[in-house]
Amino acid sequence: MAYKLIGKNFTPPDLEAKVTGAARYAEDFRADGMAFIRILASPMPHAMVKKIDLGRAEKVPGFLAALTPDEVKQPGPTGQPILAAEPAYVGQPIVAIAAETEQAAEDAVAAIEIELEPLAFCVDPLESLRPGGPNALTGGNISGRRIEFQEIKWSGKDFALAGEDALPKGTPVVEWAFGDVEAAFKEAAVVVEENMVHASNAHHAMEPRTAAAYWENGKCHVWGSTQSTAFAQPALARLIGIEPSDLVFVAEYCGGGFGGKATSYPLMALPALMSKKLGGRPCLARVSRAEEYYNGYARAGFQAWAKFGFRKDGRLIAADVYVVQDLGSTSGFPDFNNVGNATSIVFQPENMRFRAMPVLTNTVPKGAQRGPGENQTANMFEPLIDKAARELGIDRLAIRLANAPGGGGKDAKYGAEQGPVTSAYLREALVKGGERFNWAERVKTSGQRNGSKVRAVAIGQAYHSAGRNGFDGLVRITPDGILHIHTGVGNLGTFSYASTSRVAAEVLGYDWSRCTIERGGTARSLPWNLGQFGSNTSFTMTRTNFVAATDAKDKLLTLASMDLGGSPDDYDLVDEHVVHKSDTARRVSFADCAKRAVKLGGAFNGQEVPEDINPMTRAAVAAIAGTGLIGVAKDNLAKEGVVPALSVGFIEIELDLETGKYEILDYVGVADCGTVMHPQGLAAQVRGGAVMGFGLASTERHIYDPAYGRPGARGLHQAKPKTYLDIPAEMGWDAVDQPDPQNPVGAKGIGEPLEGAASSALICAISEALGGYMFNRTPVVTDMILNAAAGRPQSHKPLQTNCE
C-alpha cells in the first residue's frame, strides 16, 4: 500500500534534545529545598537484619530522616521489597537516609550501626538443587511466574545418573511436549546432544535508575527512569500506597532500559516515601553505577541440556530441552518459558519435549533483558544446528532453510499448544540475507587460514513475540487544526513511540509538521497503553492509534455531513479538510470541525466516551474534554495467534589463533518485522541490536565469588559491553517488508531478536573459525578461544556458572 508517512524517514521530536543535551532525565530534576537520599546496602549475600541503630547517623550534620524495612511494605517471600529485612544479595537496599546534601546522607549511612545474621547462600542453581543444598531464601529455592515458592531438592541418584559434567534431570516444575520425541530420535539420521551454560549479565543502561519525588496538594509527583509511562503508573502508585489518580508521573526520557526498566520498580518509589516522611519535601535518590548493577536487574543465566535429532535433509524432527534457570533472588522473569517457545517457532521441530527448573540464587534480581530467554535460546542452540549440519554434510544456510517458518507462516506452529502465528517470514529473511551477504560464495572460503588468522562466516537466528492488543488510542484535533496524538507507551529510545503515532496522521491524511505527540508524563492526558517492552510497540500502538484516528475520522465525516448535507460516506478527507466527493466546494477544515465539536459536545468533544475504554483513558479524555474533536477507542481489532518478530544475522570474522582476538569484518541483519514503519529507526535497531549482541556473545557476564557471594562485574569496565572499537564501522541491514495481516498497517515489532541473531551468529563464527569447536557457553570470552586454539582444557567446569 502506498503511504504518505509510513515507511518514510523523519526526525523524531525527542532527537534534538538528546543530541544537544537539552533532554532532562530524572537525575536532572532539582527543586528548592531538595533532600538527597543514600542507601545502606547489604554487604552479605543472604542475611537477616537483627538490629538497626541510627543513633550515630542521626547526629551527622544535615541528617533529616531514615527509612527502615519495617516502614515499607514487604511483599511475599520472592518479591522485591523497597528495603529488605532479609537481604538476599550483596547490594540489596536495607536502610535509606535523607539529608541536606548527598555527602551528609552518605556520611550518615556510614554511621549506621547494623547487625546482620549471616544465612546460607548459593550462587549456583545446581548446588541449591543438591540434597541438603542451600536455599537462597528462607523456606525455599524454587519460584517463578505462576510457580509456587517451594523447596525442591533433587536426589543424589539424579546427580549420580547424570555424571559430573552433565545436567542432572530431576523432576522439573515445568514440562510440556508434543508428538513422540523418543520415536523421532530413533528415526533421526543425526542426533546432537550437548550440555551448556548461558551466563547472566547486567543491563547497565547508560542512565542509572535515579528517581525524584515531592508531594503537593495531596498529589505525589515522581520523576522516574522507565521505558513506559501509562503502564508504569498503576504499579508505582501501588508501591507508594496511593491511587493512580493521585500520582503525577513524569518519564520523558529514558537513557536505556533493555527490559531492565520495563515498567516501574521498587527503588522508584523510595523518594516518594521519603518525601512523604519529610512533609512533601522534594527528594532525589541518585543511583550510582554500582547501585545500578545491584538494582538494575539482569538477564537470567541457564544451565541446560539439549538433544536435537535431524533427518538426512536437515529437518529437525526431535528436540528435547531441559533448562535450569538462575532466577536471582526474586521470582524473576520467566525466561525459561521463552526458551521452549523460541525453540518451537525458530526450528519448528516436529516433536518436542521441554522441561524447566527455575531456581533462586543469592545474586541480583533478574528481569527481562532484550529477548529474555529467546536470545539465550539462539546462543545456546544455533551452534547445535551448525554441528548437525557438519555431521550431515549439508550447508549451514540450507539446514536453517529446511526448518525456518516462512511463506507467511500459515504452516508455522508455536509453543506447547502448537498454535498459530500472525505471520512468519524467517525463511525469506534467510534467503534475503544470504543473497545480500553472498553466502554461497563466502562460505567456500570459510575456515581458511592465513598465518595465525582464520576467516569464518556464520548465521544466527532469533525470535521474540512482537505485539499485543486490547489497549486504547486517543487523538485530539484542536481548534487550531493541530492533531494531538496522546501516547502513553513511553520512550525507551527506539523512536517507535513516534513512528507508531504517525499512523494516526496517516489515517487522517495529516501533514506531519501539524501533528504533536503528547507524551512523557501522566499530566499529558495519556490513554491506557502497554509499556514499551517486549518488542510489542510497533504492532500494539499502530493498532491503538489506528482505531483512535479512525474514530476521529468518523466524527469528522459525520460533522461535515451534518453541516453540509448528505451522509458521511459522501465525504473524503483531503489536505486536512473534509471534502464532498462529488462537489469539492462543499468542504470544511479540520480546524472548523474541531470548533464545531467543542460546541456540539457529546462524543465529539469527549464529554461522552466508549464504555469499553480503560479508566485511565476515561480520565485522560475527561481532562481534555471540550478542547477539540476527540478520537478515542479501544483496540478491538481481530487478532489470532502469536505475533512473531524474527531476525537473522550473517557475519564474517577474522580470528587470530595466537591472541584469541577477532575482528568482525562484516555483518548483515535482516528483519521480519512486517511493514517497515521507519527505515532509519529500523536500521538503528538492527545495528544497535548487533552491538549489544556482540557483547552478549563475547564479553558480558556475571561473576560471583562462590565462597563470599560477592560480584566481580559491578562496573561498566568490568561488565564489558562492546565499544565502538570492537564493532565494524559499517553494518548492513535489510527487511523482508511483508505486512502482517493482523495489523492495520502490516506492522509488527522487531527490537529483541535483532540482538540474538547477531550474538548467535558471532558465537557460531568463532566456533567455525576453530573447526566447529563447541564452547557450549555464552559468552565466549578471550581465554576460552585461546584455550581452544591451543588445545588446552577450559578453566571452568562444563556446568559451572556465575564464574570466569
Place this chain on the structure above:
Amino acid sequence: MSDVMYDFELYQPDSVADALELLGEHGKDAWIIAGGKDSLDWFKDRVKKPPVLVDISSIAELHGIREEDDGGLAVGAMTTLTEINESPVIRAKFPVLAEAAGHVASPQIRNAGTLGGNLSQDTRCFYYRDGFPCYRAGGNTCYANTPTAMNREHTLFEASRCVAVTPSDTAPATVVLEAEMVIRNKKGQRIVKAEDFFIGPEIDITRMTVLKPGDILLGVRFPGKWAGSRQYFEKVADRNVWDFALLSIAMAAKMDGARIADVRLASGAVQCTPRRMTSVEDLIKGETPGEDLETLVARVASRGAKPLNYNHFKIPLLENLAKRAARSLAA
C-alpha cells in the same frame, strides 16, 4: 559502593618545593593526585580515605617532553598519555612507549591520565578494590587465591601471598627502554631504574612501587641507548578499548643485519611487576628470527608459570606474544 566522596583537605601547589613541603607536613595522611583516574575511584568508593590530597597537576615542571643530550628523552610525570601517544619525537625514538600509552583505557581517560599515574597506579584485583581485607589491604588473607576464587586476571609468576598483577600498560615499556624514574623528597632527588621502581609483594605487599609517603615521581628519563631501535608493543584485552590487559608485551631490539644484536622484553599483567623475559632475551640474542626460533621462544617464554584457577590461558598467550615480538624482527 558509596559513589560520594568524603571530606578531605585539598592542596594545589604550583611548585615541587611547595608540594614537598605539604607532603612533609602531612606525612602518611597525604595522597598525591595527578590525573585522578585511579584515585577518584578509591575516594568515591570510600575504600581509601586519605585526609589530605596534594594535587600536583598545577606544577609546570612536571609537564612536557624534553630531548636530552644523549639522544634520550625526559618525560614529565604529569604528561598525559594522549600527549605521549601523539608526540612525534616519542613516536620516532620510542614507539613502544607511544603504542603502550595509546592502548591505555579509552581516549577520554588518556586525555586526563598521566604517565606518572599510569606507572604508579594500584592493582585492579576486584577483591582488593571491593574493600576485602586482604593482605594488600593490611589483612591476612588473599581472597583471589582460594580454591574457588575468580582469578582470571591474576598472576602467573612471582606470587607472594598476593596474586594481583600490575595493570599498567606503560610499565613494561619503561622496563625494556631501561628508563629511569626521577624521584624527589625532602631529603633530595634520587634516580631509580624502572626495573627497581616496581616492587612485588615479597618486598612490600601494600605498595606496587618504591614510592613512599613524601616521595614525588617527577618524571621518567628514557636514555638514548634504545632510541630509534626496533620496538614492539602488543596488548591483549577482552575489549579493544577501556579494558585492562589480560597480558601485554613490550620489546626493544637492535639488529645486526638479520641477526638480533641486543634485545629486552617485558610482559605486563603476569605478575605484580613488569616481568623481564630474560630467558627469551638470552635465547634470541645473536639469533636470526624465523619459525625455528619462534618454536624455541614459545618453549621458554612461560617457563616457571604457576597458573591459578582461571588463568592458565595466559601461558599460551604469553608464548604467542613472545613469538610475535620475535617475528616482528624478521626482515
